[in-house]
Amino acid sequence: xxxxxxxxxxxxxxxxxxxxxxxxxxxxxxxxxxxxxxxxxxxxxxxxxxxxxxxxxxxxxxxxxxxxxxxxxxxxxxxxxxxxxxxxxxxxxxxxxxxxxxxxxxxxxxxxxxxxxxxxxxxxxxxxxxxxxxxxxxxxxxxxxxxxxxxxxxxxxxxxxxxxxxxxxxxxxxxxxxxxxxxxxxxxxxxxxxxxxxxxxxxxxxxxxxxxxxxxxxxxxxxxxxxxxxxxxxxxxxxxxxxxxxxxxxxxxxxxxxxxxxxxxxxxxxxxxxxxxxxxxxxxxxxxxxxxxxxxxxxxxxxxxxxxxxxxxxxxxxxxxxxxxxxxxxxxxxxxxxxxxxxxxxxxxxxxxxxxxxxxxxxxxxxxxxxxxxxxxxxxxxxxxxxxxxxxxxxxxxxxxxxxxxxxxxxxxxxxxxxxxxxxxxxxxxxxxxxxxxxxxxxxxxxxxxxxxxxxxxxxxxxxxxxxxxxxxxxxxxxxxxxxxxxxxxxxxxxxxxxxxxxxxxxxxxxxxxxxxxxxxxxxxxxxxxxxxxxxxxxxxxxxxxxxxxxxxxxxxxxxxxxxxxxxxxxxxxxxxxxxxxxxxxxxxxxxxxxxxxxxxxxxxxxxxxxxxxxxxxxxxxxxxxxxxxxxxxxxxxxxxxxxxxxxxxxxxxxxxxxxxxxxxxxxxxxxxxxxxxxxxxxxxxxxxxxxxxxxxxxxxxxxxxxxxxxxxxxxxxxxxxxxxxxxxxxxxxxxxxxxxxxxxxxxxxxxxxxxxxxxxxxxxxxxxxxxxxxxxxxxxxxxxxxxxxxxxxxxxxxxxxxxxxxxxx
Numbered sequence: 001x002x003x004x005x006x007x008x009x010x011x012x013x014x015x016x017x018x019x020x021x022x023x024x025x026x027x028x029x030x031x032x033x034x035x036x037x038x039x040x041x042x043x044x045x046x047x048x049x050x051x052x053x054x055x056x057x058x059x060x061x062x063x064x065x066x067x068x069x070x071x072x073x074x075x076x077x078x079x080x081x082x083x084x085x086x087x088x089x090x091x092x093x094x095x096x097x098x099x100x101x102x103x104x105x106x107x108x109x110x111x112x113x114x115x116x117x118x119x120x121x122x123x124x125x126x127x128x129x130x131x132x133x134x135x136x137x138x139x140x141x142x143x144x145x146x147x148x149x150x151x152x153x154x155x156x157x158x159x160x161x162x163x164x165x166x167x168x169x170x171x172x173x174x175x176x177x178x179x180x181x182x183x184x185x186x187x188x189x190x191x192x193x194x195x196x197x198x199x200x201x202x203x204x205x206x207x208x209x210x211x212x213x214x215x216x217x218x219x220x221x222x223x224x225x226x227x228x229x230x231x232x233x234x235x236x237x238x239x240x241x242x243x244x245x246x247x248x249x250x251x252x253x254x255x256x257x258x259x260x261x262x263x264x265x266x267x268x269x270x271x272x273x274x275x276x277x278x279x280x281x282x283x284x285x286x287x288x289x290x291x292x293x294x295x296x297x298x299x300x301x302x303x304x305x306x307x308x309x310x311x312x313x314x315x316x317x318x319x320x321x322x323x324x325x326x327x328x329x330x331x332x333x334x335x336x337x338x339x340x341x342x343x344x345x346x347x348x349x350x351x352x353x354x355x356x357x358x359x360x361x362x363x364x365x366x367x368x369x370x371x372x373x374x375x376x377x378x379x380x381x382x383x384x385x386x387x388x389x390x391x392x393x394x395x396x397x398x399x400x401x402x403x404x405x406x407x408x409x410x411x412x413x414x415x416x417x418x419x420x421x422x423x424x425x426x427x428x429x430x431x432x433x434x435x436x437x438x439x440x441x442x443x444x445x446x447x448x449x450x451x452x453x454x455x456x457x458x459x460x461x462x463x464x465x466x467x468x469x470x471x472x473x474x475x476x477x478x479x480x481x482x483x484x485x486x487x488x489x490x491x492x493x494x495x496x497x498x499x500x501x502x503x504x505x506x507x508x509x510x511x512x513x514x515x516x517x518x519x520x521x522x523x524x525x526x527x528x529x530x531x532x533x534x535x536x537x538x539x540x541x542x543x544x545x546x547x548x549x550x551x552x553x554x555x556x557x558x559x560x561x562x563x564x565x566x567x568x569x570x571x572x573x574x575x576x577x578x579x580x581x582x583x584x585x586x587x588x589x590x591x592x593x594x595x596x597x598x599x600x601x602x603x604x605x606x607x608x609x610x611x612x613x614x615x616x617x618x619x620x621x622x623x624x625x626x627x628x629x630x631x632x633x634x635x636x637x638x639x640x641x642x643x644x645x646x647x648x649x650x651x652x653x654x655x656x657x658x659x660x661x662x663x664x665x666x667x668x669x670x671x672x673x674x675x676x677x678x679x680x681x682x683x684x685x686x687x688x689x690x691x692x693x694x695x696x697x698x699x700x701x702x703x704x705x706x707x708x709x710x711x712x713x714x715x716x717x718x719x720x721x722x723x724x725x726x727x728x729x730x731x732x733x734x735x736x737x738x739x740x741x742x743x744x745x746x747x748x749x750x751x752x753x754x755x756x757x758x759x760x761x762x763x764x765x766x767x768x769x770x771x772x773x774x775x776x777x778x779x780x781x782x783x784x785x786x787x788x789x790x791x792x793x794x795x796x797x798x799x800x801x802x803x804x805x806x807x808x809x810x
Contacts, residue, residue: 025061026405026430033408034379035334039388042337046304046311049093051297056304059386063402063438069319070141071387076316077139078306079389087742087778089131091124092117093300096293103286109272109279116167118282118289119159122152123772125292128299142302145295152292155285162278173274180267187260191253195220198250207232209245218264219257221247309389312337316389318397324354325381325472329393332376333383336391347508348393349373351474357493357512359441359466359473361486364497364516365523368506370476371408371444373497377474378406378442401472402438405431409444421449428462435466441473446482456481467491483515663688663706672703680704697754731755736767742778749779750786757788757809764807767800780805 031037044056062068081088094117102108110118129146136143162173171181195213199222202208207228214221216237223245224232234248249257282289309315312333329348339346351373353360362370380390384398407427431441447459456479463482466473467489475482486492496516498507504519504526524534663669667680669690678692688701735752737745749766756764768775780792788810795804 025403026434027427030404030406031382033406034375034382036379036382036386038334039379039383043301043304043308043388046307047093047300048090048303049297049300050095051097051293052093052300052304055297055301059301059388061382061385061404062387063385063400065319065321065400068385068387068400072316072319072384072389074141074145074302075305075309075387075389077142078302079309079316080138081135082306082310086135087746088303089124089127089742089774090777091127092120093124093296094121095297096121097290100286100289100293103279103283109276110282111275112163112169112271113167115159115163115275115278115282119156119163121293121296122156122159122289125149125296126152126156127772127774128296142299145298149292149295155282158281159278162274169271169274174270177267177270177274180263180270184260184263184267187256187263191220191256191260194253194256195222195250198222198252202232205231211245214247216247216249218261219249220253221249224248305388312391314389314391315394315396317384317392318395319384320397320399323399323472325351325377325398326353326396327351327377327380327392327398328396330376330380330396331391332372332379333391334379335372335376349376349510350512351377351510352512353472353474356490358470358491359463359475359486360493360495360512361463361482362474362476362495362497362510362516363478363483363518365499365506365519368497368499368516369508369510370497372508373510374442374444374474374476375408378404378408378440381440401440402436403434404440404442405435406442407431407444408442421455424449432462432465435469435471437470439469439471441466441471441475443473443475446475446477447479452479455479460485463492464489478518480515487515661706662701663704668707669704670707671699672705677707731761733761733763734765734767737775737779738767738769740775742775745775746778746782750782753783753786753789753807753809756807762809764809765795766805766807768803768805770801770803773802776802776805783807 027033031040040056040059043059044053047053047056062071096114096117099110099114100118103110125146129149129151132139132143132146162169164170169177172178199208199213202222202224205228207224209223209225211223214223219237221237222232222234224247226239226244226246229236229246229248232248233251235251235254236246236248238247239245312331313336314333317327328350330351331346331348336346347369351360362373364370380392381398381401382404383390385400390396405427407424431443435441446463447455449455450458459477459479460481463475463485470491477483483494486494493512494515495510495512496514498509498511499505499516499519500507504522521534521538524537525531663680665680665683668677669680669688670677671690676692678690680688681691682689683701686701687698688704689698690704733756735748737748740748745768752766753764766779768779770776783789783792783805790808790810793806793808794802795806
């Protein structure tokens with residue numbers, strides 16, 4: 001091996017250190033500064049197993065576009081599963097890596113519980129693989145994770161022959177073990193029989209304490225009072241804390257206890273022998289099992305990110321290859337979750353950066369939201385480049401940055417002899433040295449920590465140099481010279497946190513394109529500082545600066561007034577639009593009513609004509625019978641037919657089409673074709689939530705018919721308490737879902753329970769079979785959410801046992 005001299009190593013460090021520094025985020029504890037460490041912790045909390053939690057803690061920042069899009073694409077596919085209400089098999093996300101690598105050690109064998117964990121893990125990977133094979137078209141990225149996983153049924157069965165469902169070795173794992181176990185059971189029965197006889201005899205003699213037969217060191221003992229110990233022959237194994245009771249193994253059963261002990265040792269040797277054989281058969285699959293274990297950890301981690309996204313109303317933004325950042329309705333995730341917990345609203349932010357406006361200079365009053373906006377920008381970008389979803393609105397997108405540099409908070413250090421301003425300058429030195437195109441810089445309270453007369457110009461000079469490097473960034477400041485620089489420099493843009501100048505309250509809304517005022521004098525007046533002091537301070541401010549600040553305050557007031565007028569106009573327009581729709585609806589209803597009245601009138605006329613026709617026929621018949629006047633009869637019949645045809649054509653032409661009357665929330669409704677009356681609780685688009693007794697269900701609103709009070713009472717009287725009697729008679733109290741897919745079985749079971757609740761049944765049976773127990777678990781988990789169910793339990797062993805769920809309704 002080639003050895004490098006001390007000079008060589010120094011040269012390597014000299015040339016490589018700047019390269020590594022340029023590629024790294026700054027400072028080293030950037031995650032704590034941005035709050036990403038808390039995001040890790042929250043995502044880890046959604047993980048099932050230790051491997052998923054470990055991946056959450058190790059999630060790393062990446063500047064590779066293809067890797068980031070893969071990570072986010074996987075989360076997006078999992079979010080689509082949530083939207084489609086697909087039930088992913090939960091299974092067991094165990095970490096078998098802590099012992100599976102020991103299979104390579106010669107002479108090592110796995111314990112019973114370790115084989116049990118391997119089996120549970122293999123079942124879970126099998127179930128996950130089957131799930132994504134069925135969805136490989138809609139979830140190709142998630143399917144790719146398991147593409148190379150082959151069915152593990154043979155390996156699972158091999159373990160199941162030896163290990164039972166409780167993780168213990170089966171008594172019939174070998175013929176020898178079965179014989180030994182039977183012998184132990186036989187001797188133990190004899191032992192208990194003899195011990196009980198001895199105990200009863202001693203109790204009759206008054207030698208025993210008020211406790212039962214006990215076990216000490218794996219041997220049966222009798223609790224004997226210490227004063228009678230010499231009357232009771234045997235070996236003392238223990239005594240009570242007070243010394244009043246001795247636990248003695250009777251001499252009569254010592255030999256029997258020894259026999260059992262020897263058999264137990266023999267059984268232990270046989271168990272070890274079986275475990276060694278099983279370990280030897282599993283060992284060739286060590287690499288495969290380790291791979292499956294890691295894949296399950298990855299799935300657990302992806303699922304946890306999707307669950308976190310759902311919890312914070314997050315989504316997956318577009319990661320573009322083009323430069324620019326566009327966050328629409330963005331939230332700081334930690335602030336959003338905290339506000340939701342204490343029931344406070346969170347104002348969303350709209351942040352836009354592009355090649356023309358790369359660095360945003362935010363100004364405004366203290367506690368107005370400047371720092372939150374800066375941290376939101378940094379945290380969202382960092383989360384995206386670690387593959388985490390973020391709480392942003394639709395059409396949000398961002399680019400991939402090579403690194404992120406931040407200067408947030410006070411970094412003064414007694415150890416390094418750094419003051420607040422010195423620490424900021426130290427950060428700026430790093431920024432100036434390593435910033436480039438593709439760097440995102442975040443600087444809070446730029447230029448503070450020293451005399452503003454010098455801090456302002458220094459900050460301006462640094463900002464001009466950073467702008468030349470074509471980096472992106474967000475900077476907060478109170479300095480007017482930086483606002484002026486942003487106003488006249490390409491690549492920079494002003495931004496202000498909106499502020500109610502009348503109420504002197506922050507609005508926490510970012511407005512890009514104009515600088516903001518610090519509202520220093522206005523805030524001072526609000527908190528009660530003497531007016532004389534405030535006026536003196538105004539006089540000490542330069543006229544130019546005072547005019548600029550007054551102009552900003554005046555512009556903010558005018559903007560708020562204009563905004564208020566705009567909102568009033570919008571409200572009026574919405575009001576008039578609503579009135580217009582109500583008028584059009586009323587007009588449509590009146591037109592339908594008019595047609596209905598006209599239809600009824602024509603139908604009445606048709607009936608009158610029909611009656612008249614009978615009368616005319618009768619008259620003609622009388623004429624024929626009397627006068628036999630054929631021309632008169634023919635003419636009358638022709639006129640009658642002509643009149644009837646005209647009326648029928650008119651009725652047919654003017655008959656109105658059936659109009660769907662959309663029911664409103666609170667109306668009594670029924671499903672078309674059924675007689676059960678319910679109450680409409682909620683309408684979302686075309687889906688309606690209806691309450692039938694204790695049952696709530698969702699149906700297409702077009703299937704509902706509005707029912708009046710009289711009709712509802714009539715239907716209630718003509719129906720049973722929970723539904724139509726004919727349907728109740730045809731209902732079977734047992735359903736068999738064996739052989740069906742999980743989602744199909746759950747859907748059928750829920751529908752079955754809903755109908756049973758409506759028809760008033762009390763006890764039902766769902767046959768799902770034993771198998772791996774997955775179908776049973778899915779069905780029971782879903783049924784637990786139905787309020788009408790009192791309890792779920794296994795059927796009697798003679799009637800199917802745990803292969804059948806018995807449902808008792810309230």
